[in-house]
Amino acid sequence: MDNAKRLVLSSAPHLRGGASIKRDMYIVILALLFPTAGAVYFFGLYVLPMLATAILCAILTEYVAKWMRRQSFHMDGSAIITGILFVLVMPPRTPLWIVVVGSIFCIAIAKEAFGGLGHNIFNPALAGRAFITVSFAGALTRWIAPVHSLLADGITAATPLGEGFTTTLSDVELYKALFFGNVAGSAGETSALLILIGGVILLAFGLIKWQVPVFYIGTVALLSFLLGQDPLFQILAGGLMLGAVFMATxxxxxxxxxxxxxxxxxxxGVLVVLIRTWGSMPEGVCYSILLMNAFTPLIDRYVRPKPYGYVKSRNKEAAS
Amino acid sequence: MNTRVVELLGLKCPAGVHPPSQKLAAGHAIERAPLPKSVALPLQQHIGAPAKAIVKRGDEVKVGQKIAEADGFVSVPIHATLSGTVKHLATVASPVTGHPVSGVIIESDGKDEWIELTPADSETLSKEDILTRVKDAGIVGMGGATFPTHVKLSPPPEKSIKSIIVNGAECEPYITADDRLMLEETDRILRGLKTVMQVLSVKRAYIAIEENKPEAIARMRQGVAEGSLPGEVEVVAVPAKYPMGAEKTLVKSILNTEVPEGGLPMDVGTLIQNVATLAAVYDAVALGKPLVERVVTVTGLVGTPKNLLVRFGTAASSLIEQCGGADPSADEVIFGGPMMGIAQSRDDTPILKGTNCVLVKRSDIREEYSCIRCGRCIESCPMGLMPLQFVNLVKKEDYESLANYHIADCVECGACAYDCPANIPIVSYIKTGKAELRKAGVR
Incomplete structure (x- = not known):
């Protein structure tokens, strides 16, 4: 290295850690593989074209949006996550054209219109589901029971939280079915077990805080208990697990x-119980998270860490 | 217990990050660097007023001879670090700011003749005499801050100092200068500590060393046990977590208290001294020897990383040569550690009083993405701040709001940027924000 060679003048720190957006996103995708595999196992191979359609549409939409806004497109993995999550929160026999419309909405309206990754206020996948719910109400009324063969069409069935849900199972068998995922519901929401495995992966890599799922689920359990409902059923049925591990985080x-x-x-958690108990919809996880998304800027404005040196020293004698 | 284990168990732990320690030169004993043919000595190697030159072109000087006089109380003199001739008074690039500052170039006569030193018995000297000797020796904080030591040792009378914290944390990756000094010059450090305790009439001292330096901890404990220090001195193994060596982090770790906002450690009755500064205090007070050299870790992409005893004003390039030269792929020379050090535009920049490390590395400039609000910067901030908000506000040019987020408390340690998955140069944004606030006169 001689003086003729120009030295690079960068600003400190000159050392960077291993964290990267891409790494975070691919870890989330890894964690999502478990409930995704569950979706295919319980509801058949039809889930695969849904996934392919959603992921492809999400990526293409992001590419076009970036091109229109004259920004560079990065394959950071976030569009893949949105595509997967959107499928996981939809009924397992959603027509592909609805998947197309929904995933375009997720990216174009819920994400890129707000400025892209990091700027969106609402969770894109949930915003997409909410959009489909209000635009194509029929799409979210047809649920199927878990299939016995991967190619089966599926028999219409009610979700555990839905009207007209009846079961011949004993309590313990019902809890077991709910825990393993052997019930009707959105493609990826039924198996608490597979979602929890994904959650453990996210926790192990430090990508989520345990406080989020614990306080979310805990609030639902406590409130439903106080209202005389079965807390365990309320936790395991519906999309609470999926929402608590992958969306509220x-x-x-x-x-x-x-x-x-x-x-x-x-x-x-409070909103979930309110919607489930008194709302017109059987399920409230999607709207509970979307509503709290809207409160996030407000929470961030008032809830800040305590800066160093802002309390009177408690331990004066330590210095003596 | 090891910091990592404590964290895994989810127990309370100081904020910060764990950059790989990379203490490549740890096993290399301090070596004296050959005397350079010439030295370039900027007249400002400290915080405060620049020194005023008192030599002119053609003057013969000896090692330790004053060549520039302190200009005011918050200033220190500069001494010749070679014997020879003043070649000229010139402007040299400051390794700290990059701006030209006036300096003195001395050409060596190869004899290394010293001025006559006047040793003294430090125990019989008055406080004033000790402080005068410290100032005359040109001593500044050698951990990198370069604040004049005699000023630090003269706290206003209303601040009662009850303890000294000796900073041997050396939390920056790569740097091993203080580690080697603690191993090899234990006695000088402890004698310097004794003098400082004497000046401040302090009966309690803590020697803080990161737990990843067990040998230094053992050596210093042994030294404390053998020595006759005036009062209770405890060697504390502090968690190895960057930025442990920052003054306020140390105060929290050692005294379990926080320096009030905008205050100094003396506001909680303590004062922090780097180990190399203490060794220099001993040299100055007991031996009458001015500060003309220091240990510099030369490391990174060099043949053999080493700890060199270097005269101030020596060009970094000659030190790199001495360590087997730089790897051809290297394109950055950093003075100081990789977290807070300053990139140099030339590799012949002179070593100064605050230069503890010359790090040769390959640049790692990454594309900046949008913040994904992961919150890592908040968790790693040792000052309890929200670094991403500084970035947002600076981007929006909303400089007034920066104060609401306590930007002034940021110590620019870089832990936030180290951990940022979006590669946002957070510290640069913060520096911009601080500069804009200064411009606007907002405090």
Whole structure:
């Protein structure tokens, strides 16, 4: 190295850690593989074209949006996550054209219109589901029971939280079915077990805080118990597990600090019980998270960490 | 217990990050660097007023001879670090700011003749005499901050100092200068500590060393047990977590208290001294020897990383040569550690009083993405701040709001940027924000 060679002048720190957006996103995808595999196992191979359609549409939409906004497109994996999550929250026999419309909405309206990754206020996959619910109400009324063969069409059945849900199972058998995922529901929401495996992966890599699922699910359990409902059933049925592990923990749309995240989780838990008990819909996880997404900027404004040196020193004698 | 284990168990732990330690030169004993043919000595190697040159072109000087006089209280003199001739007074690039500053170039006569030193018995000297000797020796904080030591040792009378914290944390990756000094010059450090305790009439001292330096901890404990220090001195193994060596982090770790906002450690009755500074205090007070050299870790992409005893004003390039030269792929020379060090535009920049490390590395400039609000920067911030908000506000040019997020408390340690998955140069944004606030006169 001689003086003729120009030295690079970068600003400190000159050392960077191993964290990268791409790495985070691919870990989330890895964690999502478990409930996704469950979706295929319980509801058949039809889930695969749904996934392919959603992921492809999500990526293409992002590419076009970036091109229109004259920004560079990065294959950071976030569009893949949105595509997968969108399928996991939809009924397992959703027509592909609805998957196309929904996943385009997720990316174009819920994400890119707000400025792209990091700027969106609402969780894109849930916003997509909400959009489909109000636009094509019929699409979200047909649910099927878990299939016995991967190529089976599926027999219409009610979801555990839906009207007209009856079961011949004993309590213990019903809990077991709910825990393993052998019930009707959205493609990826039924198996608590597979979702929890994904959650453990996210926790192990430090991508989510345990406080979010614990306070979210805990609030639902406590409130439903106080209202005389079966807390275990309320936790395992519907999309609570999937929402608590993969959606309420979304970096972009949830508060920054751990205290803020707890407020978010408790608020979402309260909303779930309110909607399930008194709302016109059987399920409230999607709207509970979307509503709390809207409160996130407010929570971040008021819930901040305590800066160093802002309390009177408690331990004066230590210095003496 | 090891910091990593504590964290895995989810127990309370200081904020910060774990960059790989890369202490490549840890096993190399301090070596004296050959005297350079010439030295370039900027007249500002400290925080405060630049020194005023008192030599002119053609003057003969000896090692340790004052060539520039302190200009005011918050200033220190500069001494010749070679014997020879003042070649000229010139402007040299400051390794700290990159701006030209006035300096003195001395050409060596190869004899290394010293001025006559006047040793003294430090125990019989008055406080004033000790402080005068410290100032005359040109001593500044050698951990990198370069604040004049005699000023630090003269706290206003209303601040009662009850303890000294000796900073041997050396939390920056790569740097091993203080580690080697603690191993090899234990006695000088402890004698310097004794003098400082004497000046401040302090009966309690803590020697803070990161737990990843067990040998230094053992050696210093042994030294404390053998020595006759005036009061209770405890060697504390602090968690190895960057930025443990930052003053306020140390105060929290050692005294379990926080320096009030905008304050100094003396506001909680303590004062922090780097180990190399203490060794220099001993040299100055007991031996009458001015500060003309220091240990510099030369490391990174060099043949053999080493700890060199270097005269100030020596060009970094000659040190790199001495360590077997730089790897051809290297394109960055950093003065200081990789977390807070300053990139140099030339490799012949002179070593100064605050230069503890010359790090040769390959640049790692990454594309910046949008913040994904992961919150890692908040968790790693040792000052409890929200670094991403500084970035947002600076991007929006909303400088007034920066103060609401306590930007002034940021110590620019870089833990946030180290951990950022979006590669946002957070510290650069913060520096911009601080500069804009200064411009606007907002405090």
């Amino acid at each position: 979304d970096y972009v749309t949830s508060p920054l600090t751990t205290r803020g995240k707890i407020i978010f989780a408790v608020g979402a």
